[in-house]
Amino acid sequence: MRANSLRQLCNWLGRSSNGVPFTAAGEFQQPLCALRASLPGATIINRRHYHPNGDPPRILITGSLGQLGTGLAALLRKKYGDESVIMSDIVKPTKEIWQSGPYVFADILDFKCLQDIVVTYRIDWLVHFSALLSAIGEQNVPLAIRVNIEGMHNIMELSKQYGLRVFVPSTIGAFGPDSPRDITPNVCIQRPRTIYGVSKVHAELLGEYYHYKFGLDFRCLRFPGVISSDTQPGGGTTDYAVQIFHNAIAGEEFECYLKPNTRLPMMYIDDCLRALWEMLIAPTEKLKRRTYNVTAMSFTPAEVVAEVQKHFPNLKVSYRPDDRQQIADSWPQVLDDSEARNDWGWRHNHDLANMCDIMFARLRAAHANGVPVDAAVSMGQ
Numbered sequence: 257m258r259a260n261s262l263r264q265l266c267n268w269l270g271r272s273s274n275g276v277p278f279t280a281a282g283e284f285q286q287p288l289c290a291l292r293a294s295l296p297g298a299t300i301i302n303r304r305h306y307h308p309n310g311d312p313p314r315i316l317i318t319g320s321l322g323q324l325g326t327g328l329a330a331l332l333r334k335k336y337g338d339e340s341v342i343m344s345d346i347v348k349p350t351k352e353i354w355q356s357g358p359y360v361f362a363d364i365l366d367f368k369c370l371q372d373i374v375v376t377y378r379i380d381w382l383v384h385f386s387a388l389l390s391a392i393g394e395q396n397v398p399l400a401i402r403v404n405i406e407g408m409h410n411i412m413e414l415s416k417q418y419g420l421r422v423f424v425p426s427t428i429g430a431f432g433p434d435s436p437r438d439i440t441p442n443v444c445i446q447r448p449r450t451i452y453g454v455s456k457v458h459a460e461l462l463g464e465y466y467h468y469k470f471g472l473d474f475r476c477l478r479f480p481g482v483i484s485s486d487t488q489p490g491g492g493t494t495d496y497a498v499q500i501f502h503n504a505i506a507g508e509e510f511e512c513y514l515k516p517n518t519r520l521p522m523m524y525i526d527d528c529l530r531a532l533w534e535m536l537i538a539p540t541e542k543l544k545r546r547t548y549n550v551t552a553m554s555f556t557p558a559e560v561v562a563e564v565q566k567h568f569p570n571l572k573v574s575y576r577p578d579d580r581q582q583i584a585d586s587w588p589q590v591l592d593d594s595e596a597r598n599d600w601g602w603r604h605n606h607d608l609a610n611m612c613d614i615m616f617a618r619l620r621a622a623h624a625n626g627v628p629v630d631a632a633v634s635m636g637q
């Protein structure tokens with residue numbers, strides 16, 4: 257059956273082309289199985305999160321020029337088309353980013369500016385990445401309060417006003433020294449000791465409050481340290497686990513600011529972005545919570561050094577712990593993500609050895625092509 261006549265039939269039945277009744281912006285209910293059954297031979301793609309007219313969702317990403325944003329924009333643009341994903345930040349983009357699809361200035365402290373973008377681009381979903389990370393947040397607490405806490409207030413009101421589905425990442429940094437560290441369950445005492453952690457607990461609770469009070473479609477994952485080859489990390493406690501790869505490939509000595517036995521949960525960027533997307537499109541009825549732990553592995557600096565030295569046996573490493581040691585010592589060592597695995601089928605693909613192989617393959621390819629690391633992702637490498 258041709259797509260148009262299928263659409264007409266669905267319109268006549270008051271359903272989308274995959275039999276999904278439309279309820280509100282970005283929110284669709286169960287597929288109509290009877291309609292599928294009545295169309296033998298029709299290829300029906302599972303696009304339950306598309307608009308009833310077959311259009312893909314339109315997605316705004318705040319803070320999109322950071323470590324996670326460029327990769328997420330590339331992934332979502334592959335799935336929904338370049339024009340459906342609006343990147344935004346307060347930073348001037350590279351030429352590659354600017355040419356890759358819509359990019360706009362958006363300061364999350366400017367509510368009117370955010371309203372303008374949501375209206376002008378007819379946004380359905382919002383992925384809110386803007387934040388100051390753990391280490392940099394401690395260096396400028398007033399700014400972290402503004403960006404991470406006041407910014408979150410704007411995001412919540414904006415999402416409520418325009419009926420957006422909203423994803424906000426949380427972190428292992430939302431736990432603290434009173435939390436069980438090995439292994440850290442989804443629900444336990446949190447009480448973090450960094451402004452970053454405090455702001456993320458605030459984000460989790462505020463998002464859940466808006467969900468239960470106003471029906472906001474708030475979705476949140478607590479990520480571990482994320483490792484990627486394409487963009488430099490933005491000032492976190494887990495950044496060492498990215499930096500070591502760059503030093504190794506550049507033939508430089510690596511000085512680690514954490515002690516060799518500091519175990520932290522970690523995840524390769526491909527797993528992180530896939531987890532985010534799977535959470536974003538998870539059917540509402542599968543979500544028993546709005547905030548889930550997700551993880552892939554846990555390792556210490558000594559363990560990642562040993563793995564990197566399999567590729568670069570001459571890599572020289574020294575340890576000089578600084579303020580970040582205290583932060584790391586208050587965070588989980590192993591995250592329990594069994595609820596995400598049980599409720600919506602989360603599975604990781606990458607472990608430490610496999611991640612090292614991919615990191616070096618990608619960094620070598622970028623170096624060989626003379627591509628600056630930050631540009632590599634936008635060029636699809």
Ligand SMILES: NC(=O)C1=CN([C@@H]2O[C@H](COP(=O)(O)OP(=O)(O)OC[C@H]3O[C@@H](n4cnc5c(N)ncnc54)[C@H](O)[C@@H]3O)[C@@H](O)[C@H]2O)C=CC1
Nearest residue numbers: 319321322323324363364385386387425427479481482490
């Ligand atoms: N990278 C990681 O290992 C993890 C990250 N996360 C969370 O994921 C999100 C993204 O993280 P990354 O990409 O690593 O952070 P990042 O530090 O690399 O990027 C943050 C972005 O926010 C932007 N920003 C700062 N102030 C802003 C403002 N006033 N208005 C708009 N944008 C502003 C910055 O320009 C930057 O591009 C953050 O919320 C972070 O807490 C959570 C767990 C782990």
Ligand SMILES: CC(=O)[C@H](N)C(=O)O
Nearest residue numbers: 389390427492493494
């Ligand atoms: C784990 C995080 O949230 C981030 N990478 C940080 O170290 O601050």
